[in-house]
Amino acid sequence: MSAATIDPTRLDTEIVASTRGLTKKFGSVTALDDVTLDLRENKIYGLLGRNGAGKTTLMQIMTGQAFQTSGEVHVFGRTPHENTEVLRGVSFIKESQAYPTDYKVAHVLAAARHLLRDWDEQFAQELLRDFDLPTDRKVKKLSRGMTSALGVILGLASRAPLTFFDEPYLGLDAVARQLFYDRLLADYAEHPRTVVLSTHLIDEVADLLEHVVLIDRGRIVADADAEEMRESAVTVSGSVEDVDSFVGARPELRRESIGSHTRVLMRTTDHTEDVAHAKALGLTIEPVSLQQLIVETTSLQGKDPR
Numbered sequence: 001m002s003a004a005t006i007d008p009t010r011l012d013t014e015i016v017a018s019t020r021g022l023t024k025k026f027g028s029v030t031a032l033d034d035v036t037l038d039l040r041e042n043k044i045y046g047l048l049g050r051n052g053a054g055k056t057t058l059m060q061i062m063t064g065q066a067f068q069t070s071g072e073v074h075v076f077g078r079t080p081h082e083n084t085e086v087l088r089g090v091s092f093i094k095e096s097q098a099y100p101t102d103y104k105v106a107h108v109l110a111a112a113r114h115l116l117r118d119w120d121e122q123f124a125q126e127l128l129r130d131f132d133l134p135t136d137r138k139v140k141k142l143s144r145g146m147t148s149a150l151g152v153i154l155g156l157a158s159r160a161p162l163t164f165f166d167e168p169y170l171g172l173d174a175v176a177r178q179l180f181y182d183r184l185l186a187d188y189a190e191h192p193r194t195v196v197l198s199t200h201l202i203d204e205v206a207d208l209l210e211h212v213v214l215i216d217r218g219r220i221v222a223d224a225d226a227e228e229m230r231e232s233a234v235t236v237s238g239s240v241e242d243v244d245s246f247v248g249a250r251p252e253l254r255r256e257s258i259g260s261h262t263r264v265l266m267r268t269t270d271h272t273e274d275v276a277h278a279k280a281l282g283l284t285i286e287p288v289s290l291q292q293l294i295v296e297t298t299s300l301q302g303k304d305p306r
């Protein structure tokens with residue numbers, strides 16, 4: 001779907017969470033730098049960015065688990081910190097989640113049932129069967145994949161209006177990850193909510209994402225509809241002369257040349273027009289994957305480690 005054909009009613013959905021000028025410093029490290037962001041209801045977001053970009057810090061502050069140094073954060077119109085009512089509608093799933101030493105899977109589920117307003121026990125039981133997770137096993141004794149499965153079950157069955165998944169599926173194998181994506185999509189269709197997926201597996205989740213927030217060294221560098229973002233660039237190839245004249249002065253994200261043949265990944269402001277024009281000139285034009293675009297966008301921002 002192109003930007004022009006997006007259902008206009010979906011553009012104006014309510015804001016469920018927002019930040020204004022959010023900054024977080026850890027000593028001399030600025031983990032978040034003036035982040036202003038709105039998360040709207042009933043959308044699946046990809047929160048993407050390189051290691052150390054600030055994704056986890058942003059999610060921790062939005063879920064009231066950490067304090068900002070300056071700036072504002074609101075969830076359902078209120079400050080999330082120590083706000084039980086707000087947090088009953090928020091689910092934050094992360095791999096490093098710690099549980100009390102003696103907790104079994106069943107205890108974790110009971111706690112979630114108690115804490116989360118929209119928890120669906122029947123769905124949780126279905127997911128336990130799907131992921132083959134034993135409820136009487138101590139969480140400490142679960143394998144890495146089983147621990148990840150517990151995380152995704154909690155996140156899905158919470159049906160929280162605002163659900164964050166901070167790479168909880170790192171331990172899942174490819175089959176279990178696919179099961180997670182399938183269950184998420186099917187359940188989201190029946191129970192729309194705001195889901196934020198933070199992941200490095202961009203290609204794998206690309207089709208799920210409706211909106212992309214790209215963070216680089218603590219700053220938001222892209223906040224766009226996923227389809228619009230995909231259509232913001234193309235790869236064009238042909239003879240150096242033809243490609244150069246087609247690209248003109250427009251921004252190039254990458255160029256690879258062999259002899260007199262060249263291939264350029266370039267920005268475009270009119271995707272349809274550019275595709276038609278390039279084809280008419282006999283150039284080869286290919287779409288760009290979200291992953292490719294994000295790699296090029298973030299690598300352009302500089303590579304100095306913090």
Ligand SMILES: Nc1ncnc2c1ncn2[C@@H]1O[C@H](COP(=O)(O)OP(=O)(O)OP(=O)(O)O)[C@@H](O)[C@H]1O
Binds near residue numbers: 049
């Ligand atoms: N408790 C802390 N004390 C000091 N520095 C921290 C702390 N937590 C995060 N940082 C720093 O803040 C920056 C952002 O970290 P964050 O964990 O938010 O990144 P991320 O995008 O989630 O990374 P990854 O994809 O690797 O998980 C990093 O430079 C990190 O070292």
